[in-house]
Amino acid sequence: MARHPYRLEPRGKKGILWIRFTAPNGREVFRSSGTVDRELATEWASKIHTEQYRVARLGEKPRRLxxxxxxxxxxxxxxxxxxxxxxxxxxxxxxxxxxxxxxxxxxxxxxxxxxxxxxxxxxxxxxxxxxxxxxxxxxxxxxxxxxxxxxxxxxxxxxRGWTDSSPSIQIKEADGGDDYRWLTQNEAVRLHDELAPHLRPPFLFALATGWREQNVLRLMWDQVDLDRRVAWIKGRQAKAKKAIGAPLNRNAMDILLEQRAKRVAGNPWVFPSGSEKDSQPYVRASNTGWYAAQRRARVEPLAWHDLRHTWASWHVMAGTSLRSLMELGGWRSYQSVLRYAHLSPEHLAADAGRIETLAEPLRSRSK
Incomplete structure (x- = not known):
């Protein structure tokens, strides 16, 4: 029986078979077959070995993996x-x-x-x-x-010339419509009441500022100026890698004052995981307790990032301009906040009325 010029070796917990052989140019080849089926792996190994020979001896273009x-x-x-x-x-x-x-x-x-x-x-x-x-x-x-x-x-x-063509991959671009989740006031109240006590302060702070999960959890006291009523996200912590300064509204100030009253001397974190001096911040707020609370509050499915959508939606419905919202939220482009525009069409009322006089003759004829 002829001996194969290659070896098949099972590797890993699943026993995936790998091919090992020395190519005609002297280079060792060691590749995964992607299967545990020895018959299929043998067929694939023979094909690979033949291709290596044709590239080395016949000068054919190598196939890239x-x-x-x-x-x-x-x-x-x-x-x-x-x-x-x-x-x-x-x-x-x-x-x-x-x-x-x-x-x-x-x-x-x-x-x-x-x-x-x-x-x-x-x-x-x-x-x-x-x-x-x-x-x-x-x-x-x-x-x-x-x-x-x-x-x-x-x-x-x-x-790079490694392949003559590539398959077409069509990806639907985001249309910026109302394809996100946000909480109504009643839903936010129900969820707050179901949350564990340690999750309530960061939850309320996220709704007050629109900050992302890690920016809230890893907020340090040296990033807060209560006298000036401002806080800031350091550049390395921001998604856009640019520092963001945020004015603190009354809701955010109330939360920070409560956290300061509970602060243990020497602990730098605004939302620590314990009451000791060396307590670290929570790794995640969107944990098992978070998902259990939203099920009890009947607001699922809800990601922690949806609190940012809620903050932005509430702002627009309260009359905040999209330009101001962009600055408050630290977005780099106006396009990012257009998804919220439909929630407050009132800002277009003046423009909508510009053609009223032009259409007046038509209106009088319809009477």
Whole structure:
């Protein structure tokens, strides 16, 4: 019986079979087959070995792997602000694309990847008995960000000449409409009453300022000036990497004064996790207790970030201009706040009335 020029080695907890052999140019090849089926892995290994021979001996153009394209793309984008999110997506994609060549990634493969991600729960949380549960599906926006990342990597590989073409990936752009969740006043009251006592102050502060979860939880007293009634987010903590100063309204001031009264000398955190001097802030506010409270308050599903949407919606309905809202919320573009414009059409009343006199002859004829 002829001996294969390669070896198949199971690796990892799942026993995925990896191929190992020495290519004709002397380079060792070690790749995952993506399967535990030895027959399929053997067929794939034979194909890879043949391709390596044809490239080395016949001068054919080498076929590039998805993993090679990822490495090349990452090298050029490692300074990207959202690179950690990209790394998370790439780790999730590895079992599906990691063993494929670029020319094997077609529309059918991408449709499968998209549907798999959409069907996967967004967040798995752990119960006291050790089991996990979730009641929130992965959002379409999360799937779209992952597909945009795939498109970027495939386009980059095409520019490098590693593939002749890349499959079309159509992603619906956000239309800025009322596609977000916000709380009514009654819903906010119900949720507040169901929250654990330690979650109520950061909850109220988020509604008073519109700050994001980590900006609230990691607020330090050296970022607060109660005399001037202002607080600020440091540049390294802001999403836009630019410091944000925020005037404090009465609601925010009341919360800070209550927290100062409870403060333990020497503790720098506004919302510490305990009453000791070395108590650290909570890692997350959107924990098991948060989701349980919103179920009891009948306001689910609700993400902590929806408190920012609530703050912005309440502002617009109270008459705050979109330009002022943009500055208060630290948004970099006017486009970001247009999604809230429909909540207060009153600011267009004067413009709507400009043609009243022009249409007056028509109005008199209709009588």
């Amino acid at each position: 998805w993993t090679e394209a990822v490495v090349a793309w990452f090298e050029d984008h490692k300074g990207k602000r959202s690179i950690k999110k990209d790394q998370h997506n790439l780790k999730w994609l590895s079992p599906y694309l990691g063993h494929l060549h670029l020319d094997e990634i077609n529309s059918d493969v991408l449709a499968m990847v998209s549907s798999q991600r959409k069907a996967e729960p967004k967040n798995k949380r752990r119960k006291k008995d050790g089991s996990t549960f979730t009641d929130e599906p992965t959002s379409q926006a999360t799937v779209d960000r992952m597909m945009a990342l795939i498109r970027s990597i495939l386009k980059d590989a095409q520019r």
